[in-house]
Amino acid sequence: MSGDDNRTRFVVRTDRVPEQPASRVGEQRPGLLRSEDHDLCPGCGEPVALRMLLEAIEELGLGQDSIGVVGIGCYTALTTLMDIDLIQALHGRAPSVATGAKRMRPDKLIFTLQGDGDMVNEGLQEVIHTAARGESVTCVLLNNGVFGETGGHMTATTVIGQRTKNTPEGRDAGYHGHPILVTDIIAGLGGTAYAARCGVYDAAEISRTRRILRRAFETQQKGVGFSFVEILTMCPTGWFVPTAEGPEYLDQVLGSVHRLGEVKVDGKLVQS
Amino acid sequence: MTRRLMEGSEAIAEAAVVAGCRFFAGYPMTPFTELLEGMARRLPAEGGVCINAESELEAIGMAWGALATGARAATGSTGQGLALMQESLSELTRSELPLVLFNMARGQADYYQATRGGGHGDYRHIVLAPIDIGEAVALTQLAFDLADRWRNPVQIYGDYLLAHTSEAVAVERLDFAPLPTKDWAVDGSLGGSGASRNINPIGMTKGSKGIEPESFWKRLQAKHDEIAAAEARYESEHTEDAELLVVAFGTVARFVRYVVAGLRAEGVKVGWFRPITLWPFPAQALAEAAAGAARVAVLEQNAGQMIDDVRLAILGAAPVIPIGGISSDEAGFGIGPLLDVDVIRDRIEAGLAGREVPR
Secondary structure, rough: OOOOOOOOOOOOOOOOOOOOOOOHHHHOOOOOEEEOOOOOOOOOHHHHHHHHHHHHHOOOOOOOOEEEEEEOOOHHHHHHHEEEEEEEEOOOOOOHHHHHHHHOOOOOEEEEEEEEEHHHHHOOOHHHHHHHOOOOOOOEEEEOOOOOOOOOOOOOOOOOOOEEOEEOOOOOOHHHOOOOOOHHHHHHHOOEEEEEEEEOOHHHHHHHHHHHHHHHHHHHHHOOEEEEEEEEEOHHHHOOOOOHHHHHHHHHHHHOOOOOEEEEEEEOOOOO | OEEEEEEEHHHHHHHHOOOOOOOOEEEOOOOOHHHHHHHHHOHHHHHOOOOOOHHHHHHHHHHHHHHHOOEEEEEEEEEHHHHHHHHHHHHHHHHOOOOEEEEOOOOOOOOHHHHOOOOOOOOEEEEOOOOOHHHHHHHHHHHHHHHHOOOEEEEEEEEHHHOOOOEEEOOOOOOOOOOOOOOOOOOOOOOOOOOOEEEEOOOOOOOOOEOOHHHHHHHHHHHHHHHHHHHEEEEEEOOOOEEEEEEOOHHHHHHHHHHEEEEEEEHOOOOEEOEEEEOOOHHHHHHHHHOOOEEEEEEOOOOHHHHHHHHHHHOOOOOOEOOOOOOOOOOOOOOOOOOOOOOOHHHHHHHOOOOOOEE
């Protein structure tokens, strides 16, 4: 089990008058988010993950001390909404760009934002070496198991049986190979101080995602090594499932292979 | 300042440090390796960083990140390693980041790579080709200045001879005109201000949806046109009455200069011309230098690459003939039989007589 298994369910009580009036989530928009008006598909998990990332930075008071390095994927379109200093990297290359930025600005929080196609297909070597060097940066993977931007194609994290446009009968281990469980690889490297996998399929997991991001950033602030957060995100468009079924598909299909939880904390593997 | 016997790699590393370079990343490869070693020795003492990158792709990526924070940063390799960097090089150019890139090439066969590039899209970068170590010290410093001035990558095209031979040189800091402040760099401080930045190669502007590629690319094109008009550099001698004008670049031009001086002393009407910038190619200056020549001969150590630019400069005003060619040692490092003043003299005399040379 993970080191953070506290999935508190929020219950709306109806037997008494609330102490504070209700407020809409939209009114609590983080100061680092310029607008919520994004162009990604309905049901996409990436805007939710982005919001948790910005909230985590804001909670730590690092909004004026952070530089993000962004890869290429659907989430790239969200950079226009992020009121935070950014460097746009090539597909797969964000970890080395983050390395150069961190070495010149060691006092800043440096993070990457990459998809599974970007990080695990195109640039796997980059993130592995950055972790092995113990680079004091945080790499954030938005993993939906599919190339969403191209319209739903297999990535290195696509799970066995998952249908994509180039695995129309489902990913077959004998024909297409096996998914890479990247958090587990990263956690096994000596330079990694923190590694965790979370998801944005329900309110509790969304809340945990923010906490996990905070812990990763705090790990970077302590300067004790590389930190890594994999966030499973919905892509109903790329999965060819109805929008409303995205969260359940994420939990049941991707989440059963890419197991959620903290894998490494304070440089030690979490016993499962 | 007293001169010191220095290997080219060491002198170039020293010049980069003197120019304020504080970040370097590279992957070893002959004859670039000693430049990486030099930076690894020098940078930590200057408060800088030198990283042994996992590959050339990571090396240029790391430099990219350092540049984005406003630091002076460089990377390099041989042409083989630069081949791996081409995607980043073209995107760095569109991100308008001032990279200095060293190609310690194995000969002169990377001319096309340096001047045309292997990356995608419309992009250009300045290429400086030093003739010797002393000039390399000056051009390395100029490279950092030009990169910052134009917010555009600049390449130093060197080779085995430049990197691995030693000469007495003084590495003195050169002064350049004041540069604008780097008000485009990211330091992480602008989050939440509404004015945060995004250094990107696709013309994205925060707060506005989508991109405007056409206007963005046209603005870059206009900048490259300005660079082309302003930064062409060359050197020439004995061109006024030359019947044959010999064009060469880099260390090969040093042999040509020596042979032409000897022929001139014998009364032979031959001149020489050397582009110092391979891009922008000094086409107008070359056309003027060749105005009275019956023939223009190109001596380059490859199958014939720069000759395209020479022909485009001359525009048919005179025949342009190749008198160089592929020439290498057994290792492939580019020290071949062509790099010999007697061989070069024979080639130039063939050019004078209008004879073809073996290629």
